Amino acid sequence: MKGPLVIVGDAMLDIDLEGRAGRLSPDAPVPVLDELVERARPGGAGLAAALAASDGAEVVLVTALGDDAAAARLRELLAGVTVIGLPSRGATPVKRRVRAGGQSLVRLDTGGPPGGVGRACASVLRAVNDAGSLLAADYGRGTLEAEGLRQAISSAARSVPLTWDPHPRGGEPVPGARLVTPNEGEAMAMVTRLGLDGGDTRQSLAGIRRRAEALARAWRAQAVAVTLGERGALLTYGEGVPMLVPAPHVHCVDPCGAGDRLAVSTALALGQGRVITDAVAEGVCRAAEFVAAGGAARVDAESLRSPWSLPLGDHSPGSAGRPVVVATGGCFDLLHAGHVATLRAARALGDRLVVCLNSDDSVRRLKGPGRPIVPATDRAHVLRALECVDEVVVFDDDTPVEVLRRVRPNIWTKGGDYVGAEVPELAVLEEWGGQAVVLPYVEGRSTTGLVEAAASHAGSHGSNRVAAKAGVAMGRNAGQDGSTDVRRGA
Template sequence: MSGRGTGRTPLVVVGDALLDRDIAGTADRLAPDAPVPVVDECAERVRPGGAALAAWLAARDGREVTLVTGVGDDPASRTLRELLDPWLTVVPLPLTGDLPEKTRVLARDRPVVRLDRGDGRAREATRQARSALRSAKAVLVSDYGRGTADALRDALAAHPPLVWDPHPRGGPPVPGTRLVTPAEKEARAFAPADGEPAAGLRAAARDAAALVRDWRAAAVAVTLGARGALLSYGEHPLLVPAPAAHPGDSCGAGDRFAAGAAGLLADGALVGEAVEGAVGAASAFVAAGGAGALPPAGAEPAPAAPDTDDPHALAAQIRARHGTVVAAGGCFDLLHAGHVGLLQAARGLGDCLVVCVNSDTSVRRRKGDGRPVNPLADRVRVLRALACVDAVAVFDEDTPERLLADLRPDVWVKGGDYAGADLPEAALLQEWNGQAVLLPYLDGHSSTGLLARAAEGAR
């Protein structure tokens, strides 16, 4: 059964699936026979892991997803198929051995120990897998070093993927990959040693530049955890900071980053925009509790966000399905690249995006006579035409607090140009446990600046 289709570009994920288990409980004492904690009142949860997690997260974004991976007939493989079947299509590769399982034992949400078993590897490519790659519009490789990417390397080389998420035990990405996403330690291990000591951002920048050259990739984004990501095209790297640092469980954040970046690139975003959106999505993912806090995977996916002009009805339906409602606001007088990048990144943070737009009188009070240049009806029509926007809501006040109190979004997004400023909406969202976040904003893009340049050119 395929995943949900909402007009977004379908995605093929190629990589090594795992089965992840969390056994969670409390630990208030040590065992009498050894200095180890006793974990009581345990509850077990299973979820997709590895490439299967990346594919499932992409499907939860509302995208049609096909996963090409090694699976067998062992108990772990059967459990994984049951979890994935409601969400996406699995193209199986023959597996030698049992599907790998990773079990975490947690006490008060903190890992105590991890248990690994299963040594299965993808044995060979199949005609069905090659056919899926030939017809794919967008490909994400999630390589966990267990043979899937290697088995299909020739097919991947013929049609380089958008994103390759590497693993130290796997092979290098194929030349021509648009974006490679190693973690900081992985980049250090992959990069050739040059004998010069370096640490921190300097080391990450040096490693990323070296990997762009060695891998012949268009770009490399080194993920830096709570610090965000460093994007390099070979020189002069761009640091994309995380909207906020969260102390939560980071398990699965790399898969969230890769799936988010691949989805944005598939839908036409620039690499920089995709990395910004992926950083925001990964940050929100950790803030929400990481992979351990995800809803049960085996449940039937909710239908796609309803096509409705009523933003309140849309928010209510998404909330009833335990989805995440995201809202973003602004005048959007002259829609430009900065707006589009922000809204695409915001949509990646949840299950629907409601754009809160100032009415004409509200814009006039804020911007002065002569604004808005485009009347409300035109601004709303342009916003609704964006694939990342699910609904538009209008407010007459100077600020959207009253509208937000009615919509009660889970996430409220502001552009990074508000950094350091007071955000009155942040306190409001705390009333229903919502979160206000900042996303990076493209420098040099503003409606006011566009109007000034147009006026200068007309002289």
Template sequence: MSQLVVVGDCLLDRDLVGRVERLSPDAPVPVVEDPQAQLRPGGAGLAALLAAREGHSVRLIAALSRDAGGDELRRTLSQADVEIIDLGLAAATPEKVRVRAAGQTLLRLDQAGPRDARFGSAPAESLAAIASADGILVSDYGRGLSGEPALRRALTEVVAVGTPLVWDPHPHGSEPVPGASLVKPNRREAAAGQEAADLARRARELRKGWRARGVVVTRGAAGALLVTGDGPAYLVPTPPAPAHDPCGAGDSFCSSAVALLAAGASLEEAVRGAVTAATHFVAAGGAAAVITAPANPSAAPPVSTSQGLAPARAVIERTRRRGEQVVTTGGCFDLLHAGHVSILQAARRLGGCLIVCLNSDSSTRALKGPDRPLQSELDRAAVLAALSCVDAVVSFDEATPVELLRRLQPDLFIKGGDYAGRVLPEQAALAEWGGEVVLLPFAHGHSTSQLLEEVRRLG
């Protein structure tokens, strides 16, 4: 793993998550009941946290306040093994507050404070960290840190000797230092049109003005477009995956890109890998799934899910409002075959939605052996989500989906008829809220194990 340095502006992200069951009588607005706070680092702090979670050694050069918000940032980043080099901020911690329900953002409040807030000069420790880094990410959120003279000199010097540097720009921020490996504006920040030809022309203009090796314009669900010279632009589409909360996708993209460049990847390889990482990040619930401070520490521990619960809960809420039943099923779905599709389609016809509880990679290994799964958890989830009969996919790490089902509380849980005559652990769980486990006929002659045996025989 690489030694990475993230330079930039930190925010505190605060999600107030509740439920909506009615509109206010005095205005046509939803009433959010029992909101609970979920806190996490934002801006450069989120990018640093994501890189650290991938196993990299991460130093964060930032200016943090001496207030409750700054203390929360220090605590959560330190818990993630991010080493903080603090320049000190003479203002309150900037906060981004989102009010959310059923996986949707209803309102956003920015407590930004002054953009010209004072911070200290870069200490020698920060300059030494930049000089020794395998890769550097400048995460500019327009608060001024990227313009600090000593930091800019140090960044310019390491770029000149070939250290990979990714710059995530901001409309109110500083220009990237000349020679940056990759500068990543989104389409709005690039002031570019929708069409690929317009994006390519604008990216070439920006690359020339910034004197960067490459400029990549990210386009959300449409992927990213990279220009590196006078040759054709390189367009990377997003892989198929369920799209949920896009907040934090840019930070995920940049942290992945700088790690790949530090490991020796080309610009094209880094952009391709970063698009995939950002897509999986959004599919797993986005920034809302990066919970570093539980809303209720005394509550039962959350189910370990790599696909966030919020999208599934949104599906459940819509289904309940229509007066229809919520149907779930579960399994590894390692190689999707006709037997799987038959049961999934039949299960969907039993209610108003179908949510698939997917065994994670670790859960599949425990059940099937060390050679399984053949496909990663995210790839299996993407294939399932592409089926018209599947409304949401949620992964779980346990041996059975019992704890996940307790969180979802469906009306029905579907298993194949090959489980006939057995007492299933899911039965007792669903009985707690009046749900039922139902068996559907098993399509004989179709199984992943049989497919693998046939492949081995032919091979």
């Protein structure tokens, strides 16, 4: 990244009063907390800045601060962050949470800039202009409404990536943002506030996708990623098939701060030149790790320095009502680790996973006369042996449209190269309200690579040269097939 990460937004002071609840008050049915311990940390845009600094990034925070003790304490907590304060006629926001046993009992909020924020000074405009990546952390408390600030951000976004973390009480993202990251509730509220046609109010992926697309168009953003908590994030470019970025399955008591962790990780990744899909995947994983480690409640100098790393796990949503059926498709010729990873990710989206498997004739028409290497009966047998697969359906057509009409899945998953594209299955899915999503690729895993490696190995040993040449030919016909895509094969 050629410049610092510049975070513009509403910082606040977060204070947790943590105690032990072992008895009830004699004068009211409320717990009495003993052994109170006070913990203070940066909140809002301040937490985002602290997290970025803990990642080793150069960070500049532009925020509205009052002339009070809370502002002074917040500056002390932001050691390692360059803080540029905008003048505010209000008190610095303070959030106080009273907690016991890891659970919040009550939250008390004070402060904020009711009198408004002054004009953005020259040092603020210079910082925005010199950014290597921009993050707008809007908590609806007025920082981003400083005179001249939005224009400066909009101008800078023409040359550096801008990530915008919005709030229903805040303003609209400036046009041209690389990525906007509302959560599910925020997306719903913003569609309603703007009077957009976001479809129905269902919490299905189809409903969320329509709202995300409507917001992307209204905001003129390159992409919108609606964060879905333990389900990950739904990424759309405003049209075509969205990508569903799954989250690792972790135990979470307090999700506070997850959105800040995701936005920071995404903004840093974009500033390093990574594509949007990779940046969102990084953000989802880091957010899961963050809440698994205790979230914002466990932020202190030591925890911010501690690296986290969790494997991607699968889990069942355990729907109390009608089971959510997920379907995916492909050739699955020479099953490899990339296939398994995407199958597990697909299964994590619902209660049952149905694999629509191309027949031998279908594979030959798609891949050429050298394929499949493994016959359909064996491919189906291996797939059924996987714990994440509930059913395998073999079909003989060139597309899975008719088999989808029989299975009628709630969710249909595609390979990573289809994000933003139109696919023939979309029309049939709409017949029963199903939704297509794209799952990320596992890099460096493909049947083509396996075929070519085997052919190369055979050729280097001088044995079965005819088979080796045939294997190379099959590999050339295959294309990249490390996904669960039926058009290009898997």
